[in-house]
Amino acid sequence: MNLKLIAGAMALSAALSSFAQTHVMDVNTGKKGAPIQKTMYGIFFEDINYGADGGLYGELIKNRSFEFKQNLMGWTTFGNVNVKDDGPFERCPHYVEVTYPGHDDRRSGLQNDGFGGISLKQGDSYRLSLWAKAPQGNASIQVQLIDQVTDNDPQDFVSQELKITSGEWKKYEIILKSPKNDKEASLRITLNGKEPVCLEHISLFPVNTFKNRKNGMRADLAQALADLHPGVFRFPGGCIVEGADLDSRYQWKNTIGPVENRPINENRWQYVMKNRFSPDYYQSYGLGFFEYFQLSEDIGAEPLPVLNVGMVCQFQNKEESAHVPVDELQPYIQDCLDLIEFANGDTTTTWGHKRAEMGHPAPFNLKYIAVGNEQWEDFYFKRLKPFVKAIREKYPDIKIIGTSGPSPEGESYEHGWKAMREIGADLVDEHFYSSEEWFLNNAMRYDSYSRKGPKVFAGEYACHGVGKKWNHYETSLYEAAFMTGLERNADVVHMATYAPLFAHVKMWQWRPDMIWFDNTNMFKSVSYYVQQMYSCNKGTNVLKLTMNGKPVAGQKGQDGLYATAAADNGDGSVIVKVVNTNKTAQSVSVNLKGIKGEKTAKVTTLTCNDLNAENTIEEPEKITPKESTMTCKAGKSSTVIEDEIAPMTFKVYRIKK
Known part of the structure; x- marks a missing residue:
């Protein structure tokens, strides 16, 4: 290996980089444009x-009122459980009657697994409510949270008796506290004793x-x-x-x-x-x-x-x-x-x-x-x-x-x-x-x-990738580029x-979708973070931003750059958003006309070198915005943001005027 040749190549690369074009943008901070609506x-x-x-x-229970076309869909029953349709609620008339199975060694009841399992968190409380009546005398039910399978036999880990008084329909409510985490628990209700009970609108919510x-x-x-x-x-x-x-x-x-x-x-x-x-x-x-x-x-x-x-x-x-x-x-x-x-x-x-x-x-x-x-x-x-x-x-x-x-x-x-x-x-x-091409061409x-x-x-x-309809980084970046045109045209x-x-x-x-979840966890897609970077840096008025007198919208000679600027009357900030959709870094110099002297900018950066990458349940924060600060230089008659924006990157600069 010739170290001299390598060093020479690196020096040449650095020299060529120093001659790379710097894209000069101008922002008139002294003249506020169209208001940006709070609803933007x-x-x-x-x-x-x-x-x-x-x-x-x-709600954690599926088909809580037994009104699905198949009334017991979502429920598993055992013993004697029958659906009836003369319940207390006119528009939801169905309920179940649970009766003694005829043998003391058998049970009657029903079980609900929620939406692919009931997710419980250790130490959290859950509010069970139901409507019930005991038509023949005081009755009792056992309410349980159970494991799906433990040693081939479902087992309860929370159990509480609920006494149902004789007479008309009445609402009952109890609090169940989970002693453990369980992603696929079930709710089971069984009849205690021989007195029948009628149950309607069985509901389970987290207290939190x-x-x-x-x-x-x-x-x-x-x-x-x-x-x-x-x-x-x-x-x-x-x-x-x-x-x-x-x-x-x-x-x-x-x-x-x-x-x-x-x-x-x-x-x-x-x-x-x-x-x-x-x-x-x-x-x-x-x-x-x-x-x-x-x-x-x-x-x-x-x-x-x-x-x-x-x-x-x-x-x-x-x-x-x-x-x-x-x-x-x-x-x-x-x-x-x-x-x-x-x-x-x-x-x-x-x-x-x-x-x-x-x-x-x-x-x-x-x-x-x-x-x-x-x-x-x-x-x-x-x-x-x-x-x-x-x-x-x-x-x-x-x-x-x-x-x-x-x-x-x-x-x-x-x-x-x-x-x-x-x-x-x-x-x-x-x-x-629409496709990647549409979003890039419609800013x-x-x-x-x-x-x-x-x-x-x-x-x-x-933005739907052609043949790649999932929340991968590339399409989210193109959404960010397109959105510069929304903000620039806030009067429309x-x-x-x-x-x-x-x-x-x-x-x-x-798909794609902004927020994904299972019964326990969730993750925010990259598109979520793009939306958040805009909504949290919206500003109150558009500021005119141009390059060679033109909007910066990926046009010829702009090397895949998209940009917009806004003023925030709330804290007196100027906000500049720049998206580099090029696969090479781009140098930019943004003249903030109307501001003088050296300033500190808060910078939010969203970047990733794998265009197909995405956040997942397993890696929910694989791609997230990063916060930093930078010094904006004092130019001859303006404050200047000088930065090299990495390939395929979205940046927001916030400078207090």
């Missing part, structure tokens, strides 16, 4: 991939839900949402708003009031399981509109409900006859008006009173409502029009969101925008699940949009929400 970066929730029941919603609410959210998943500091929360979908048919559409009025009397609904996504058909995928509606509004409040986001426009999924239903006739839309329109009253009405109104009865007398201050999801063409346009008219007349301050359909370009998309202008929508919901998408008329809501988007784009939000690692229909 938000989240969109849909019950897909077991995102609600078995996911965000804290998000904000410690009784009908609450799984704490770690909800906290992950709060940590995004989202500006807007769109719910409940998505395609489940439409349903596979009108009977299975989402009806918000079925999702409020006592949870025991909320009817279940088939989940629209049970039919598209990618060869994993799931006949037991239902919506319990325990996570209903009251809980959505409450969660929005808890995480500091503006609520954005989406309501049915009198249409079912157009992908499945292409005939006019499948949808509600235009002259029969009044009940659907009334649902919209009633929802606004439910959210905002005082306690003397019909629906405001119902909200107060549920524990929230103060209004939720709803400002936005979306009518229809991803619908298109005249089927949609003629139905949306009377909704807009009715909402405008009664609630003129509510902003109405329409949609341009499922495609981000093309004839149908153009028709959608034309119709939304004519109908008078305030925002237009655009969806784009200037909104630069050419009209500054008049409806604003943009990028309501569903994600008022909202953006990545989709889908949640996915269970063993029960999913769609």
Whole structure:
């Protein structure tokens, strides 16, 4: 080995590097541009991939009210257990009667494994509640938490007797404390003695839900949402708003009031399981509109409900006859008006009173409502029009969101925008699940949009790798590049929400997704961290950032660089975001005009040298942003950020002015 030759090669490489082009960007910090809306970066929730029941919603029991099409689906029974349908709740009439099996050496009871096993944490408490009656005299049941298998025989490790008094239906509640960690536990209930007992709505929740609410959210998943500091929360979908048919559409009025009397609904996504058909995928509606509004409040986001426009999924239903006739839309329109009253009405109104009865007398201050999801063409346009008219007349301050359909370009998309202008929508919901190339080429998408008329809501988007539809690093980086165009055009784009939000690692229909989980753990995808880097560094006003007088959006001569800048009136910071999508390092010099002297910048860096890498349950923090500081130099008339940005890297610089 010739050490002199190696040393010479290294010196030559260093010399060539010193002559590499430095990309000079200019930021005018003295002139604030368009306001960046508080709703700019938000989240969109849909019950897909077991995102609600078995996911965000804290309930640990599947089919707790015996209302699935097969009433005992999710349950294993032994001895004498019979389903009956004259229970105490009108919309959930089914329950089980457990009777003596006829022999003292036998038992009667039932067992539930939850959603692929009940996850318990050592030392944590769990609230079991159920409705019961003893029709023939005082009775007793044994409530147990059991191992799935111990020495080939399920064994209990928590056991508590619950006495049921003779007479009418009554709600019972006990607290069970787990002495150990168990990812695949089960709940077992057995009859003690010979007196029969009737059981309904058997529910098990962690006591430690998000904000410690009784009908609450799984704490770690909800906290992950709060940590995004989202500006807007769109719910409940998505395609489940439409349903596979009108009977299975989402009806918000079925999702409020006592949870025991909320009817279940088939989940629209049970039919598209990618060869994993799931006949037991239902919506319990325990996570209903009251809980959505409450969660929005808890995480500091503006609520954005989406309501049915009198249409079912157009992908499945292409005939006019499948949808509600235009002259029969009044009940659907009334649902919209009633929802606004439910959210905002005082306690003397019909629906405001119902909200107060549920524990929230103060209004939720709803400002936005979306009518229809991803619908298109005249089927949609003629139905949306009377909704807009009715909402405008009664609630003129509510902003109405329409949609341009499922495609981000093309004839149908153009028709959608034309119709939304004519109908008078305030925002237009655009969806784009597109390739790497599309995201890299569309950072200037909104630069050419009209500054008049409806604003943009990028309501569903994600970069899908060609042949690689998972949350790998490369696609997340391209999302970061594309998002520079959202921020640069904040006068046009008022909202953006990545989709889908949640996915269970063993029960999913769609990917990529932002947050993945199993029954015990969760991890945040790289796309999550991209969204967080934007939402936590949003700023209040756009600042003009250019290179040679042009926006930095991956254009010719910019070597794969994308950049945007903002001012934060809150702490007086200037925020610069730069994405290098090139596979070589890029030197940048950012002149912060209007600032003078040496400054310290807080730097957040997201980088990875394996473009196919991803976070997983086993390695949840394999790729995460890293915090550091750097000194910004004093230039002749500005403060200058001088940095070499590593290949395929996203950086955020925050400098206090």
